[in-house]
């Protein structure tokens with residue numbers, strides 16, 4: 001099929017590349033000229049494992065442009081994957097979505113096209129986008145838009161860091177639509193994925209015992225709510241284990257054992273039960289805020305989601321409180337942060353805990369050093385005013401510091417030679433913000449090991 005994708009960020013580029021891999025002819029549009037030029041030259045504008053290889057493998061099926069005119073008239077399916085960043089009062093800012101919808105409407109050719117919202121959008125946005133596309137089409141052509149296009153909602157569940165894997169081997173595909181014809185188009189588009197009939201790329205193999213992927217066919221509002229409800233649930237799982245972690249610390253229990261003990265219950269599940277600094281990234285904070293804002297529009301309070309947000313905010317403060325407990329005075333101290341990205345295997349810094357922690361430490365007069373395997377360049381670009389000294393290695397971060405905080409659980413930090421590192425620190429305080437290091441090993445190495453819970 002002929003597919004166009006509006007927005008080539010983490011979601012749009014991954015989606016476009018995977019659809020090209022499935023055999024579709026894909027045109028990716030982005031308003032950012034530099035990004036498009038980089039993509040045309042075969043460069044991926046952000047770090048995502050295996051994306052560069054896959055883009056290269058499917059380049060015959062994939063083109064990049066800044067022009068809607070090059071992408072929309074021939075498309076059978078148009079995905080909207082533009083950003084929906086946080087706006088006022090918790091509601092997302094929809095200006096990019098509005099511009100994308102208008103651009104699509106201006107170039108629709110008159111054949112039936114499915115316009116798919118893949119961006120995470122407030123409930124009811126499909127109707128809103130439909131009205132913008134319709135107005136733009138009718139204004140340009142002077143004709144009624146009936147039968148020219150139909151809306152679908154296809155929320156995205158990929159995780160940065162494993163975006164290709166999550167797209168090719170999704171747990172489910174959700175398609176919201178009000179028309180049978182739209183559902184049929186979406187089914188044809190995703191058929192090789194749903195039935196897992198494609199030959200997997202060697203570098204992202206299909207998991208053992210992977211069967212067909214369930215397709216959840218829903219109405220538009222349900223599909224939109226599924227996305228928010230899923231993200232809020234994952235967020236509150238993290239906040240729940242952090243709440244239990246605070247209690248574990250008081251009663252002398254080990255939160256890792258507690259998490260395993262409850263997570264092996266199939267009704268609960270192990271994932272997202274890792275106590276620590278809490279979530280960051282572009283989705284959980286924004287989407288939980290949007291869910292609370294939507295609930296408020298309907299006179300509801302959403303107290304559980306609000307509490308999850310508050311717990312997450314508190315965890316970041318606790319890092320600074322723990323350092324204060326250990327060092328007593330932060331003024332004039334040097335603290336090293338291991339990890340800047342909001343999680344491993346990405347260079348995404350949106351709502352990364354490291355930023356908040358660095359700001360809070362600097363406010364209290366501490367000096368901050370940091371390292372990240374892939375996010376330092378982006379940090380310099382996006383946060384030139386944040387006074388953090390970047391170091392080429394984790395060892396250099398630790399050198400002459402009063403404390404080191406493990407902020408992002410990159411594998412390479414788990415495997416460090418901690419014994420040698422300890423000898424270079426001013427005081428050997430190690431705050432394991434992700435509860436992933438071995439307390440026994442570190443204590444024997446002479447560290448004062450501080451966990452965030454238990």
Ligand SMILES: NC(=O)c1ccc[n+]([C@@H]2O[C@H](COP(=O)([O-])OP(=O)(O)OC[C@H]3O[C@@H](n4cnc5c(N)ncnc54)[C@H](O)[C@@H]3O)[C@@H](O)[C@H]2O)c1
Pocket residue numbers: 006007008009010011012029030031032035081082083084096097099100118119120121156157158159160282283
């Ligand atoms: N990043 C994730 O892990 C993730 C996961 C699931 C869902 N989502 C949702 O997907 C959406 C996109 O997220 P992202 O992380 O890919 O964002 P992003 O910021 O990485 O990418 C958005 C892209 O859209 C482009 N753009 C903006 N306005 C445009 C326009 N009018 N026309 C063409 N291009 C335009 C921007 O230049 C940018 O390249 C958001 O709604 C987000 O909540 C993100």
